[in-house]
Amino acid sequence: SQELEQSPQSLIVQEGKNLTINCTSSKTLYGLYWYKQKYGEGLIFLMMLQKGGEEKSHEKITAKLDEKKQQSSLHITASQPSHAGIYLCGADSILTGGGNKLTFGTGTQLKVEL
Amino acid sequence: GAGVSQTPSNKVTEKGKYVELRCDPISGHTALYWYRQSLGQGPEFLIYFQGTGAADDSGLPNDRFFAVRPEGSVSTLKIQRTERGDSAVYLCASSPDESYEQYFGPGTRLTVT
Numbered sequence: 001s002q003e004l005e006q007s008p009q010s011l012i013v014q015e016g017k018n019l020t021i022n023c024t025s026s027k028t029l030y031g032l033y034w035y036k037q038k039y040g041e042g043l044i045f046l047m048m049l050q051k052g053g054e055e056k057s058h059e060k061i062t063a064k065l066d067e068k069k070q071q072s073s074l075h076i077t078a079s080q081p082s083h084a085g086i087y088l089c090g091a092d093s094i095l096t097g098g099g100n101k102l103t104f105g106t107g108t109q110l111k112v113e114l
Numbered sequence: 115g116a117g118v119s120q121t122p123s124n125k126v127t128e129k130g131k132y133v134e135l136r137c138d139p140i141s142g143h144t145a146l147y148w149y150r151q152s153l154g155q156g157p158e159f160l161i162y163f164q165g166t167g168a169a170d171d172s173g174l175p176n177d178r179f180f181a182v183r184p185e186g187s188v189s190t191l192k193i194q195r196t197e198r199g200d201s202a203v204y205l206c207a208s209s210p211d212e213s214y215e216q217y218f219g220p221g222t223r224l225t226v227t
Contacts, residue, residue, distance in 0.1 A: 004156075033215065042118065042205060042218035043157070088156050099145055099169055100209075102216065104156025 004091055004105035012111045013079050021074045021108045023089035029069045031092030033102060038085045046074075046087075076110075084112045116140065118219035120206050126225045127196055135191040135222045139208030146189050147216060148181055149205040157205050163189060196226045 003026040013019050023032070031050050035043035047056045049065035049072060056063050060077045076083055086109050090102035119138045127133050139146050144165055149157035159173040166186045174180075178196075183189040193200055203223050207216035 035218070040123075040220065042220045043207075045215050045217065048215055090156070099147070099162040099164060100216075101147075101159045101162065101170070101173070102149075102157070103159070106154065106156050 004089055004103060006087075006089060006105035006108050008108060009106070010109040010111075012113060014113050015080060016078050019076050019079055019110070021087050021110075023072045023074070023105055025070045025091055027070070027091075029065065029072070029091055030094070031100070032065055032069075032072045033090040033092065034063050034072070034074055035088045035090060035104075036085045037088060037107070043088065079110075079112050081112045081114065084110055086110070118206055118208055118217055120204075120219040120222050122222060123220065124223045124225075126227060129196060129198060129226055131196050133193050133196055133224065135193075135204050135224070137189045137191070137206030137208075137219060139187065139189070139206070140217055141187075143208035143210050143217075144186070145209045145211060145214075145216075146183060147207040147209075148189070148191050149207065151203045151205055151221070153202075160191070160204075193224075196224075198226045200224060201226045 005024045007022045033048050034046040037043045047063045052067040052069045054065045062075045065072045086107045088107045090104045092100045121136045146163040148160040151157040161181050162170040163183045178194045181191045203221040205221045207218045209216045
């Protein structure tokens with residue numbers, strides 16, 4: 001079965017600093033999803049990457065998938081308190097009956113200090 | 115528009131009791147997924163519906179767990195003879211089709227005492 005390892009497990013940064021979260025897969029990724037989760041809330045979809053070398057950006061968040069499709073990074077520029085939360089990467093795998101099951105990493109908890 | 119909703123938001127039950135957790139997907143979404151998230155872990159897949167049928171239930175931990183989606187919209191996750199190890203946040207997600215990103219609800223926090 002596919003396993004995803006995220007690093008670091010937790011991160012505390014000062015407001016305005018840049019940071020990077022990594023997600024490494026034990027197998028080649030078919031599709032890689034990044035979600036953000038806050039306590040008591042569901043997962044908020046950030047980005048999906050499918051192609052080796054692909055890079056996507058949304059506001060101050062950039063996600064990349066390496067050429068071999070086994071590692072992804074999420075980079076936040078000039079962090080703000082609103083970026084605080086748990087960031088989860090999820091690997092896509094096709095289910096026997098169709099559909100896409102997501103296998104998630106254990107998450108990276110981000111705190112942004114003023 | 116309205117997102118995925120789940121009720122109740124919190125459920126406390128005694129060991130051995132039966133519980134039902136409800137999920138209202140985004141209108142028009144044909145694919146529906148249930149996941150379970152334990153403290154400090156990422157969500158784990160339980161079951162997938164395409165329309166009314168359970169297309170894949172390979173993630174259900176045992177036969178105490180069952181889910182239905184009779185009209186292809188609302189889904190109910192049912193847990194019989196609850197155990198303390200069932201305590202977790204149960205998340206529901208829907209997507210327009212099987213190939214699109216999944217939109218998650220806020221979850222139901224189940225505590226079995």
